[in-house]
Structures are given as C-alpha cells and as structure tokens.
Amino acid sequence: MATTEYDGCGRCLLGVRRLSRMTDKTNSPEKQADLIIAATAAIGGHIIDWADDWEVSGATDPFTREKLGPWLRNEAGPYSGIVGSAVDRIGRNQRDVLNTAYAVHESGRLLVTHGHQGPWDLDDPADEMRLSMESFGAQMELRAIQKRNREEAEASRKAGRPKNGNRYGFQFVRLIPMGRVHHVEHDPDAKKILCNVAERILADETGTITVNTEAARLNREGILSPRDYRRVKYGKEPRRTLWTGVMIKELLTSEGSLGYLLHRGKPVLDERGHPKRIAEGLWDHAKRDALIQKTKPQKGRKAPAPKGIYLLASRRTSCGNCNERIQMTEKTKQEKAYGCTARVRGIKSSQHCKPAPSMAVSKLNEIVTDWFLSKYGAGQFVEKRYDPGTGHLARIAELRADRQRLRSDRTAGLYNSEEDEQWYRTEYARMSDEIEELKKLPTRPAGMKWVPTGITVADKWHNAKDDAERRELLAAFDVKVKLYHAKADERVRITGADIRHLQLALR
Known part of the structure; x- marks a missing residue:
C-alpha cells in the first residue's frame, strides 16, 4: 500500500489492519484499506506505514501483536497516531481496546476509526462513552464467536470429526475446497520424515541420536517445521520456525500418532470407552511405548549428544x-x-x-x-528397523490402555449411577475377555531387527x-x-x- 514519509505535521498516521483468518477469497484487507484511507483523508492526514496483523485473533492484546505492538511500545519510530477501519480492528476485547486508546491518547497521539467524525477525544465524556460502547459491542461479538466455535468443536468431537488443524504426518481430505473434512489420511511427505526420525532414534544404541540432535539435523537440512509445512501446504509463506526436541518428542509419543482424535491432548472416547480413531496410526501402540522409553531423559548421561556439524568435535x-x-x-x-x-x-x-x-x-x-x-x-x-510383529501384542496394549482409562475415570468418581455402573462392568469385562482371547493366539513380539x-x-x-x-x-x-x-x-x-x-x- 502507498505510504508517505513522516514529516512531523501532526497527521502522520499508522494504518492498522487485522484479520483472524486469511483465505484466497478474502477481500477484507482491501476493504479495510479503502476505509482507512477515507478516514485519514477526512482529517487531512497521510499514511506513513501499515501495521497488518493477519491471522491474529481479536482477543489478542494490541500491544503484543507482531506488527502493531512495536509501534504502541515506541519501538518502531515516530508517528502521530493510528487509524483503523473500525473499533473491532483495533481489538475485540473491551479492556484491551480501552487500554490501547488511553495509551495513544496519553502519549499525545490520535486515534482515528472510520465512521467516527474526526479523532476520538477521550477527554469528551460523550466520545469516551461511545468508544466504550463500541468496544463492548465488539467484545460481545467475540464472545458469540467463541461460543459458536465451542459448540461446533463439541459437535465435531461427538461425531468423531477433527475440528482444528491437522496433525503433522496426517492431512485432511475435503470433497470440495474449503468444505467439511471428509476424512483424514497420512501425508506421505510428512510421514516419511517423522517415521525416519522414529526409526533413527529407536535403532540408536550409542546415545548420540536424540530428539535434540534430530531437531538440529532437520533444521540443518532445511526441512520445514510442522507449522511452516502446514502454511506452505495452504499456500502461505513460511515463518522460518525451527524444529525443537520438545516438538519432536510430542509428535513421536502423543496418542495422536496412533490416529486418535484428541481433545486437550487426550483421546476422545466413543460410547464403548475406546478412543475415536480418525485415521490409521503412523505406528502401533507397542512402537509408541518403545518411543516413550527411548525419548525419556537418560540417567547418568555425562554430556548431551553432539549437535554440531564437525566430524570429530565430540567426546570421541x-x-x-x-x-x-x-x-x-x-x-x-x-x-x-x-x-x-x-x-x-x-x-x-x-x-x-x-x-x-x-x-x-x-x-x-x-x-x-x-x-x-x-x-x-x-x-x-x-x-x-522396528518390526511390529503380529500385532496381537499391540492390540493387547491398546485394550489395556483403554481399560486403565476406564478404571481411572471410575476412581475419579464417574460411572457411579446404577445405569453407568452396569455399563462400566459390561465394557470392562468385554475388554478383559478380548485380552484373554488375544493371549491365546500365536504371536511374534514387536522389536528391532x-x-x-x-x-x-x-x-x-x-x-x-x-x-x-x-x-x-x-x-x-x-x-x-x-x-x-x-x-x-x-x-x-x-x-x-x-x-x-x-x-x-x-x-
């Protein structure tokens, strides 16, 4: 967008735009720009720069936003005030909007929004009340959006459908662009990277291949982090975020790797007490258990595994x-x-x-x-390499985990009513019977070969x-x-x- 240099005229304004979600069909940035330019011209001002925060929730404090925050904190240079297309583009939280408005006002700068005649004057009780009412309306709209999102998320969980972004290693399949997710399947490229990391860690007996050294290796090779990979898949620019050991450990050991639908990090259960599976797992229960053991902090390790690039710069x-x-x-x-x-x-x-x-x-x-x-x-x-075996032991491990989950819920006070108690006993007995039947089958244990x-x-x-x-x-x-x-x-x-x-x- 066209800008002019700061000249100290007292009307050198910063254009403020924000969107919670950007898509190829989004035209709001252009509409916001037109309204901002019109509001700026109405007071005889000019735009010296734009603070565009895309994919930023209205609930985010303006002082912490990536583009607007530095200006408000006086870290980006001189300016005479900010101008937005509406109060809700400044923010949707009433307290944050008023804090921002008073900070701008007390610094001697202007606050301008389209639809309001001239700059806001917080020394005027009428203007102060109107700004408070408009910010309150924006907050009420935010609460309505949040309530709707919670209800949609709950309905999706009950139906066994994913609601949030896809997990690394999996991808959503939609029958129509931007439509509802039809099903979830493996993402072949991400799966290959993640499975290679898992195999390398499981096969290592020297202690030199860990989640941290793998993070360093992936960063060295320029492999996109999960967040950047998702952005690129959806046609957006990567933000150059890096792999970390914590990130890799979570991807390897979370029950999401088994293809389960998760809510707050835990599997969503169906009516029979089993986790709802939305896709085939990247690996089975036994391999996940092996990864959990392998990625635990090692006692007695004198020094961390080397992560540098030199051949001999190590304790060897x-x-x-x-x-x-x-x-x-x-x-x-x-x-x-x-x-x-x-x-x-x-x-x-x-x-x-x-x-x-x-x-x-x-x-x-x-x-x-x-x-x-x-x-x-x-x-x-x-x-x-990891050999999953016949799979019977993996199924037994899965059933035992489901049974333990039921037992924990019962201990926490669930299933105390007569009807729930009978259901609990029936499901617990059914799981136990299935485990005993699987134990009778010939099996080849999982392990490395x-x-x-x-x-x-x-x-x-x-x-x-x-x-x-x-x-x-x-x-x-x-x-x-x-x-x-x-x-x-x-x-x-x-x-x-x-x-x-x-x-x-x-x-």
Whole structure:
C-alpha cells in the first residue's frame, strides 16, 4: 500500500489492519484499506506505514501483536497516531481496546476509526462513552464467536470429526475446497520424515541420536517445521520456525500418532470407552511405548549428544596428553583446527598439557576417514528397523490402555449411577475377555531387527549429507581418536570396534 514519509505535521498516521483468518477469497484487507484511507483523508492526514496483523485473533492484546505492538511500545519510530477501519480492528476485547486508546491518547497521539467524525477525544465524556460502547459491542461479538466455535468443536468431537488443524504426518481430505473434512489420511511427505526420525532414534544404541540432535539435523537440512509445512501446504509463506526436541518428542509419543482424535491432548472416547480413531496410526501402540522409553531423559548421561556439524568435535576425540575433549580452535584466519584448550581454560588436571596438540580440521578428518574406510568400508551396511510383529501384542496394549482409562475415570468418581455402573462392568469385562482371547493366539513380539540394505559402509559414508551424519557412523562402530602433539612419536591413535564383534553389520 502507498505510504508517505513522516514529516512531523501532526497527521502522520499508522494504518492498522487485522484479520483472524486469511483465505484466497478474502477481500477484507482491501476493504479495510479503502476505509482507512477515507478516514485519514477526512482529517487531512497521510499514511506513513501499515501495521497488518493477519491471522491474529481479536482477543489478542494490541500491544503484543507482531506488527502493531512495536509501534504502541515506541519501538518502531515516530508517528502521530493510528487509524483503523473500525473499533473491532483495533481489538475485540473491551479492556484491551480501552487500554490501547488511553495509551495513544496519553502519549499525545490520535486515534482515528472510520465512521467516527474526526479523532476520538477521550477527554469528551460523550466520545469516551461511545468508544466504550463500541468496544463492548465488539467484545460481545467475540464472545458469540467463541461460543459458536465451542459448540461446533463439541459437535465435531461427538461425531468423531477433527475440528482444528491437522496433525503433522496426517492431512485432511475435503470433497470440495474449503468444505467439511471428509476424512483424514497420512501425508506421505510428512510421514516419511517423522517415521525416519522414529526409526533413527529407536535403532540408536550409542546415545548420540536424540530428539535434540534430530531437531538440529532437520533444521540443518532445511526441512520445514510442522507449522511452516502446514502454511506452505495452504499456500502461505513460511515463518522460518525451527524444529525443537520438545516438538519432536510430542509428535513421536502423543496418542495422536496412533490416529486418535484428541481433545486437550487426550483421546476422545466413543460410547464403548475406546478412543475415536480418525485415521490409521503412523505406528502401533507397542512402537509408541518403545518411543516413550527411548525419548525419556537418560540417567547418568555425562554430556548431551553432539549437535554440531564437525566430524570429530565430540567426546570421541580426546587429547593424548590430558585426555580432555578436543575443541575447535583457530589454526589460521582461513582454517580451523582441532586442539586441546584444557590448560588455557584453567582445568587443573590439564596443567601439564604442554605442548597442547593441534591439527588442521581437514588433515585430521582425512586421516580418520582413510582409517575408517580401510577398516570397515567394504562391509555391507545393515540397519536396525522396528518390526511390529503380529500385532496381537499391540492390540493387547491398546485394550489395556483403554481399560486403565476406564478404571481411572471410575476412581475419579464417574460411572457411579446404577445405569453407568452396569455399563462400566459390561465394557470392562468385554475388554478383559478380548485380552484373554488375544493371549491365546500365536504371536511374534514387536522389536528391532537387522535388515540388510544392499550398500556398503563406504557407500553410506560417501552418501552422507554432512559430517554430522558421518559422525553417527563413527559412533556406531565405536571409533575413538586420540590426538598427540607434533613432537610425539605417535601423532594420531584411532581405535574402533573389533570386526569379529560386527559380523551382523559386516557380513
């Protein structure tokens, strides 16, 4: 939108626009702009900038809005006041609107909205009352919208239909654009990413692949976060939000990954006490339990798993003098080096570390790479993958979870009436009988199994996306490096797992 520079005329206004929801058919931004321009012209002013907050609820405090907030907090530059197309575009909460209006007024600035003749004068009782009434009307409309949304959400839950945004790994299918969700299915791209993360974490035995290192890897590879992925799918610009370990853990361990309909993080139950399933799960109950165990905080872990991008900047590389971890140092302005900095960092046990060892990153990487490929490169790489088994144990685990949920509800005081008590006993007995029948069936338990990949360790090394992925291979083969100073008889000592103990991986 056209703007002019701030000139201190006293009518340099900030155009304020807001929408709770943006779609391809939305024309409100243009309508709001026309009304704002008309209101600005009516008082002889001009627009110096626009504070456009799209997809922002009217219940949001204007001072915290991404675009408008910095202006109100005097962080964005000089201006003479704000102008909106209506009071409800400033906000729909009466208290927030009045707080904003008084803050603007007390700072000597103007508050202008279309439909009101001239700027609002809060020293005038009539203007003050009118603004209060219009903001109250906006709040009443907000409450009506919220009530309608709650009723629609409750009706959707009872019918087993999703109401809010789709969960990462799943996608909504509509028979007509912008229509009601017909059904939910897997999103193949998001599912592939999430299942790969799950397999990597389950297969890891070194403690170097965690939810935090996976978040770092996904960010490094430029994989869109769930929020940005959803925005792009709906034709919007990504906001460059990042993956986090907490986010990945929730996606892996939530019951939503089983395809259940959730409300406030818990499954919505049907009339028989079972969770309502809206899609096939990304994995089964047993695999979810394994992910919960695998992503728990590990007791006794001395240091977090490495998340950097360097091949040897981890606790697998140590100083040959004092045994402290090798750090990244500056060899020259053009090149980095691996070196021991323990003595200069004041570590008492390293005061004898003279001269401290150091070697250029490229040189030590080359030495370790040649050693690793010569020792293990010809072996066939075998991956650990999750085997769901026959599925009977997963179904038993699911029934036990449903039964425990019923028991917890009964303990909390539900099902106390005579009618509910009979229903509770019937459903509890039915679940118990089904569990006993499943126990009689032949079963293959779920677990990890070795699967040949048809590629060699050398192929895996050369096809790795970065040194962080190659570092995972070093950890898998328990490779450790000691670096000695330049005058030592042995400059680099490298050790790794005995090949005789790696028959599965090198057959």
